[in-house]
Amino acid sequence: MQNPDIKILNTEVLSDNWYTLNKVTYTVSKKDGSTETQSREAYDRGNGAVILLYNTNSNTVILTRQFRLPTYINGNKTGMMIEACAGLLDNDNPEECIKRETEEETGYKISKVEKIFEAYMSPGSVTEILYFFIAEYSNDMKITDGGGLEEEGENIEVLELPFEKALTMVDTGEINDAKTIMLLQHLKIKGVL
Incomplete structure:
Protein backbone atom coordinates (compact mmCIF):
# COMPACT_ATOMS: atom_id res chain seq x y z
CA MET A 1 0.00 0.00 0.00
CA ARG A 45 20.51 0.04 -10.37
CA GLY A 46 18.07 -2.78 -9.65
CA ASN A 47 17.99 -5.10 -6.66
CA GLY A 48 20.77 -7.48 -5.72
CA ALA A 49 21.81 -10.47 -3.67
CA VAL A 50 24.89 -11.22 -1.60
CA ILE A 51 26.21 -14.42 -0.03
CA LEU A 52 28.87 -15.46 2.44
CA LEU A 53 30.17 -18.98 1.91
CA TYR A 54 31.50 -20.66 5.04
CA ASN A 55 33.08 -24.00 5.93
CA THR A 56 32.51 -25.30 9.47
CA ASN A 57 35.24 -27.97 9.18
CA SER A 58 38.02 -25.55 8.31
CA ASN A 59 36.49 -22.41 9.90
CA THR A 60 37.00 -20.50 6.66
CA VAL A 61 34.99 -18.14 4.47
CA ILE A 62 35.12 -17.34 0.77
CA LEU A 63 35.45 -13.67 -0.17
CA THR A 64 36.38 -11.84 -3.35
CA ARG A 65 38.69 -8.95 -4.20
CA GLN A 66 38.05 -6.58 -7.10
CA PHE A 67 38.50 -2.98 -8.21
CA ARG A 68 35.64 -0.61 -7.28
CA LEU A 69 35.87 2.79 -8.99
CA PRO A 70 33.59 4.72 -6.58
CA THR A 71 35.84 3.76 -3.64
CA TYR A 72 38.94 4.79 -5.59
CA ILE A 73 37.41 8.19 -6.33
CA ASN A 74 36.60 8.57 -2.61
CA GLY A 75 40.08 7.91 -1.24
CA ASN A 76 40.63 4.14 -1.43
CA LYS A 77 44.22 4.34 -2.72
CA THR A 78 44.14 1.06 -4.66
CA GLY A 79 40.42 0.91 -5.37
CA MET A 80 40.49 -2.77 -4.43
CA MET A 81 37.74 -4.07 -2.14
CA ILE A 82 37.41 -7.36 -0.29
CA GLU A 83 33.75 -8.38 -0.42
CA ALA A 84 31.29 -11.20 -0.15
CA CYS A 85 30.11 -12.51 -3.52
CA ALA A 86 27.23 -10.40 -4.86
CA GLY A 87 25.34 -9.47 -7.99
CA LEU A 88 22.26 -7.85 -9.46
CA LEU A 89 19.12 -9.95 -9.80
CA ASP A 90 18.82 -9.45 -13.58
CA ASN A 91 15.16 -10.57 -13.52
CA ASP A 92 16.00 -13.73 -11.51
CA ASN A 93 14.62 -14.40 -8.07
CA PRO A 94 17.20 -13.67 -5.34
CA GLU A 95 18.01 -17.34 -4.66
CA GLU A 96 18.65 -18.19 -8.32
CA CYS A 97 20.67 -15.01 -8.75
CA ILE A 98 22.98 -15.74 -5.85
CA LYS A 99 23.57 -19.32 -6.95
CA ARG A 100 24.52 -18.06 -10.43
CA GLU A 101 26.76 -15.30 -9.06
CA THR A 102 28.47 -17.71 -6.65
CA GLU A 103 29.45 -20.01 -9.49
CA GLU A 104 30.56 -17.16 -11.79
CA GLU A 105 32.56 -15.26 -9.17
CA THR A 106 33.92 -17.96 -6.85
CA GLY A 107 33.76 -21.16 -8.90
CA TYR A 108 31.70 -22.96 -6.23
CA LYS A 109 28.48 -24.64 -7.35
CA ILE A 110 26.07 -24.49 -4.42
CA SER A 111 22.58 -25.90 -4.28
CA LYS A 112 21.38 -24.93 -0.80
CA VAL A 113 21.34 -21.33 0.44
CA GLU A 114 19.81 -19.75 3.53
CA LYS A 115 18.26 -16.29 3.26
CA ILE A 116 18.93 -14.38 6.47
CA PHE A 117 17.50 -10.90 5.80
CA GLU A 118 16.94 -8.04 3.33
CA ALA A 119 18.31 -4.51 3.67
CA TYR A 120 18.43 -1.16 1.92
CA MET A 121 22.11 -0.31 1.80
CA SER A 122 21.94 3.42 1.07
CA PRO A 123 18.28 4.46 1.40
CA GLY A 124 18.95 8.17 1.04
CA SER A 125 20.05 7.85 -2.59
CA VAL A 126 19.89 4.29 -3.96
CA THR A 127 16.68 2.29 -4.55
CA GLU A 128 18.37 -1.13 -4.24
CA ILE A 129 17.19 -3.81 -1.82
CA LEU A 130 19.91 -6.37 -1.11
CA TYR A 131 18.96 -9.97 -0.24
CA PHE A 132 21.46 -11.54 2.17
CA PHE A 133 22.32 -15.25 2.08
CA ILE A 134 24.74 -17.67 3.70
CA ALA A 135 25.70 -21.16 2.51
CA GLU A 136 28.06 -23.86 3.58
CA TYR A 137 30.71 -24.87 1.06
CA SER A 138 33.18 -27.73 0.71
CA ASN A 139 36.15 -28.28 -1.59
CA ASP A 140 34.24 -30.77 -3.76
CA MET A 141 31.83 -27.97 -4.75
CA LYS A 142 34.65 -26.10 -6.53
CA ILE A 143 34.02 -26.65 -10.26
CA THR A 144 35.91 -23.68 -11.84
CA ASP A 145 38.43 -21.04 -10.84
CA GLY A 146 35.70 -18.40 -10.70
CA GLY A 147 36.81 -14.85 -11.34
CA GLY A 148 33.62 -13.51 -12.89
CA LEU A 149 32.55 -13.11 -16.50
CA GLU A 150 35.04 -11.61 -18.93
CA GLU A 151 32.23 -10.21 -21.10
CA GLU A 152 31.03 -8.20 -18.07
CA GLY A 153 34.53 -6.82 -17.49
CA GLU A 154 34.91 -8.74 -14.23
CA ASN A 155 38.37 -9.50 -12.90
CA ILE A 156 37.68 -11.07 -9.51
CA GLU A 157 40.20 -12.71 -7.19
CA VAL A 158 38.79 -15.48 -4.97
CA LEU A 159 40.00 -15.51 -1.36
CA GLU A 160 39.61 -18.32 1.17
CA LEU A 161 40.29 -16.87 4.60
CA PRO A 162 40.16 -18.15 8.16
CA PHE A 163 36.99 -16.74 9.72
CA GLU A 164 38.85 -15.11 12.64
CA LYS A 165 41.30 -13.46 10.23
CA ALA A 166 38.36 -12.01 8.25
CA LEU A 167 36.94 -10.57 11.48
CA THR A 168 40.33 -9.07 12.32
CA MET A 169 40.47 -7.55 8.83
CA VAL A 170 37.25 -5.69 9.65
CA ASP A 171 38.95 -4.25 12.74
CA THR A 172 42.05 -3.21 10.75
CA GLY A 173 40.00 -1.69 7.91
CA GLU A 174 41.19 -4.19 5.30
CA ILE A 175 37.54 -5.25 4.95
CA ASN A 176 35.34 -2.15 4.89
CA ASP A 177 32.45 -3.22 2.70
CA ALA A 178 29.14 -2.91 4.58
CA LYS A 179 27.45 -6.03 3.19
CA THR A 180 30.49 -8.17 3.97
CA ILE A 181 30.79 -6.82 7.51
CA MET A 182 27.09 -7.52 8.11
CA LEU A 183 27.44 -11.12 6.93
CA LEU A 184 30.60 -11.77 8.95
CA GLN A 185 28.94 -10.33 12.06
CA HIS A 186 25.86 -12.49 11.42
CA LEU A 187 27.99 -15.65 11.44
CA LYS A 188 29.72 -14.49 14.64
CA ILE A 189 26.51 -13.51 16.46
CA LYS A 190 24.75 -16.74 15.49
CA GLY A 191 27.79 -18.83 16.45
CA VAL A 192 27.98 -20.48 13.04
CA LEU A 193 31.80 -20.37 13.06
Missing part, protein backbone atom coordinates in the same frame (compact mmCIF):
# COMPACT_ATOMS: atom_id res chain seq x y z
CA GLN A 2 1.37 3.38 -1.00
CA ASN A 3 1.86 6.11 1.59
CA PRO A 4 -1.06 8.58 1.23
CA ASP A 5 1.15 11.38 2.60
CA ILE A 6 3.45 11.21 -0.45
CA LYS A 7 2.46 12.25 -3.97
CA ILE A 8 4.92 11.96 -6.86
CA LEU A 9 4.56 15.03 -9.09
CA ASN A 10 7.32 14.45 -11.65
CA THR A 11 10.16 12.06 -12.46
CA GLU A 12 12.96 13.29 -14.71
CA VAL A 13 15.67 10.97 -16.02
CA LEU A 14 19.03 12.67 -15.46
CA SER A 15 21.14 9.78 -16.74
CA ASP A 16 20.61 6.27 -18.01
CA ASN A 17 24.16 5.60 -19.18
CA TRP A 18 24.95 2.69 -16.85
CA TYR A 19 21.92 2.51 -14.56
CA THR A 20 19.23 5.16 -14.08
CA LEU A 21 19.53 8.38 -12.12
CA ASN A 22 16.16 10.10 -11.64
CA LYS A 23 15.22 13.46 -10.19
CA VAL A 24 11.90 12.97 -8.40
CA THR A 25 9.70 15.91 -7.35
CA TYR A 26 7.01 15.08 -4.81
CA THR A 27 4.82 16.52 -2.08
CA VAL A 28 4.94 15.26 1.47
CA SER A 29 2.41 15.89 4.23
CA LYS A 30 4.01 17.17 7.42
CA LYS A 31 2.93 16.53 11.02
CA ASP A 32 1.28 19.95 11.25
CA GLY A 33 -0.99 19.08 8.28
CA SER A 34 0.80 21.29 5.75
CA THR A 35 2.42 19.93 2.62
CA GLU A 36 5.87 20.60 1.26
CA THR A 37 7.28 20.04 -2.22
CA GLN A 38 10.70 18.41 -2.34
CA SER A 39 13.07 17.13 -5.04
CA ARG A 40 15.56 14.31 -4.57
CA GLU A 41 17.78 12.25 -6.83
CA ALA A 42 17.44 8.48 -6.71
CA TYR A 43 19.82 6.03 -8.36
CA ASP A 44 18.11 2.87 -9.63
